[in-house]
Amino acid sequence: MSFIAALCQATNLKELYLSENNLGDDDDIRSNSKALLCLRNLTSLEMLDVSYNNLNASSAFLKAICQISNLKELRLYSNNLGGNGELPRCLLHNLSSLETLDLSFNNLKGLPAIPKGLGGLKNLKELDLHDNSLTNEGLPSGLLNNLSSLEVLGMSGNKLTSLPTGTNYINLTYSLFEKLDLSYNQITSNIASLIFDNLTSLESLVLSNNQFFGELSFSIFANLSQLTEIDLSNNYNLDVDTEVVSLVHTSLQGIISPSLLYNNTSPKHLSLRGNHLVGQFPKMPFQNETTRLTFLDISDNQIEGQLPTNIGDFFPSLHFLNMSMNELEGKIPSSFNRMWQLGVLDLSNNFLIGEVPSGLSQNKTLLSQIILSNNKLHGMPIFTKMDRLANLRLEGNCFTKPIIINASSVRSLFMLDLSENYLLGYLPNHLPILPNLRVLHLRGNHFFGQIPESLCQMTKLHTLDLSNNHLSGSIPSCLNSITSWKKKSELQEFLPYFDQGFRRSSEVKINFATKGHMHTYKGEPLRYMTGIDLSKNQLTGQIPIEIGDLRELHSLNLSNNFLVGHIPESFQNLEQLESLDLSHNKLEGRIPHQITKLNFLSTFSVAFNNLSGRIPYEDHFITFDNNSYIGNDELCGPPLQMNCSLFENQPPRPKGNDFGGGKKKLLAKVMDEDLFFYSYVAICYALGFWGVIIPLILSKNWRRKYYRIINGCIERCREWLLGFSFYVHNYF
Secondary structure (H helix, E strand, O other), X not given: OOHHXXXXXXXXXXXXXXXXXXXXXXXXXXXXXXXXXXXXXXXXXXXXXXXXXXXOOOOHHHHHHHHOXXXXXXXXXXXXXXXXXXXXXHXXXXXXXXXXXXXXXXXXXOOOOOOHHHHHOOOOOEEEOOOOOOOOXXXXXXXXXXOOOOOEEEOOOOOOOOOOOOOOOOOOOOOOOOEEEOOOOOOOOEHHHOOOOOOOOOOEEEOOOOOOEEEEXXXXXXXXXXXXXXXXXXXXXXXEOOOEEEOOOOOOEEOOOHHHHOOOOOOOEEEOOOOEEOOEOOOOOXXXXXXXXXXXXXXXXXXXXXXOOOHHHHOOOOOEEEOOOOEEEEEOOHHHHHXXXXXXXXXXXXXXXXXXXXXXXXXXXXXXXXXXXXXXXOOOOEEEOOOOOOEEEOOOOOOOOOOEEOHHHOOOOOEEEOOOOOOEXXXXXXXXXXXXXXXXXXXXXXXXXXXXXHHHHOOOOOEEEOOOOEEEEOOOHHHHHOHHHOOOOOOOOEEEEEEOOXXXXXXXXXXXXXXXXXXXXXXXXXXXXXEEEOOOOEEOOEOOHHHHHOOOXXXXXXXXXXXXXXXXXXXXXXXXXXEEEOOOOEEEEOOOHHHXXXXXXXXXXXXXXXXXXXXXXXXXXXXXXXXXXXXXXXXEOOOOOOOOHHHHOOOOXXXXXXXXXXXXXXXXXXXXXXXXXXXXXXXXXXXXXXXXXXXXXXXXXXXHHHHHHHHHHHHHHHHHHHHHHHHHHHHO
């Protein structure tokens, strides 16, 4: 049985791949052209691939394909269809169901190889004509006008010199177009003449490696809301002459073109945030040139490597620079000092090392925001003579020495975040001199000593985070002096900076732990956010009843300390409180029934204390589960399984002089308890002393390890004392 006869019996076949079989030169096929008529039996066949077969326009097998009337996908790439003759007309008339047609790599030059009838394929969705030899003169007039279902058109790698006249395929009246590729041609057209208004479904537009010229205004893409890819690379006569270019989250790929930054016609406002840009930040191609950029945002990409050391010399007019969330390395170039107009600098979330350039933190009168968080910076920066500095964020670095802020010349400071560093010492005593401070975050350092009462002088504080330090002593009772926790006030969502003399603003973000998780606050939620976090310290004493005066407080976390006494009943006045965490302390007594009236409270924990009595289980407090109360052996009632009757039926403890005749017995019992206590101490002392001494006497290895441990402890104490004395000597 011949190959053709066997093939025609596969009547249920849906996909057939016959590439690289040299069907164009097969003698059996050429001598039995009538036998090919049986291909009409393949009524289920929807996809046929006959690429790389040396087929030409007159091949018998090509004409036989016309019989497969239900075919939806036909791939004819890399044949020889551009030779003499034209494509069989039956391909265009009989295959009315065709949705995908691939004629690439066939050396097609246009007429007569591509007949006008190609425009009759009403169901065609994808047409691939790339890498042929198509010219403007060879394309049939109106070729694409009738392809009303077309979604993908590939014509790259041809010899088009202009947008083909008469075809009008750029300004199609159909809006189904998703991808258009005209790259690697010789199109010499003014980019401004392109009109894309009707292509509202366009997702990918590739015009690279042509000869487009003129001034590019991104307004021509204004209606393309689905666009995720624009490629205009290697059009060397193309100028970007526009005030604002914003391509945020548009899936741009590749490197940043130097001509986009360093060009007399470069935009003034360029935002490429949230794309897939890679490579290093481009260096200036020519010396002694500058750019007119005033706003540059390339954050949230994958730009890597070191910044050019002379970067500050090329951006003298820059007012806003955001390079955060990339993979930048190395030191911050000292040339940043020469960006005299800089108002906002954000280099956060990179891998930068070294010290903050001294010129960047001094005498920068226009700089209002410095955001260098989550890098590997160290040293001891000094911030002075910065009249407009409002936002200073250095959290998540490696600072160990005190960060010096000349409060008298940085009085406009609005937000200070030094969290997650290695700062050691007492809390800075200059903080109360910052009258406008709204946000103070010193979380995760090594501060020790008491919380100074002078902190209460910062009456405009909205969020205070001193958690995860080594602070001791009691909580200052004067916290009710901070008016923004008592009376409703709004936190600014945006901070101002000056751009060419005009007052502009940028969004503020803060990180603050509430409801058991770290949250980022910005926009509307930030405006009314207030909170205190003193958790994970060594605070002692009772909770000041004055905290109950803070009616506008939204979050209060005093967990993981050594607080004693009762939960103040004044907490019932914390009307706006949403999160209250008092867990892991030594609080005692009952849970005040009045706090069940805190209508906004959604997170509550008093776990691991010494609380007792019935849990107030009513109103929305019924939503709190066991985890809010565990670790309190004398708490009872739901949601715990402990029955309160076990406590309520116990006889009352004797009070006053109600000892009666049992007074002597009780005194004897106390004496017996004292005797037992001292005996127990003596025994433990003897066992502990000889348990250490005897092994040291008998074992030489134990003695060596013991002396090594003791010596290490002495060295650590000596280093700590030296560091502490240096700190006291230099800063007090």
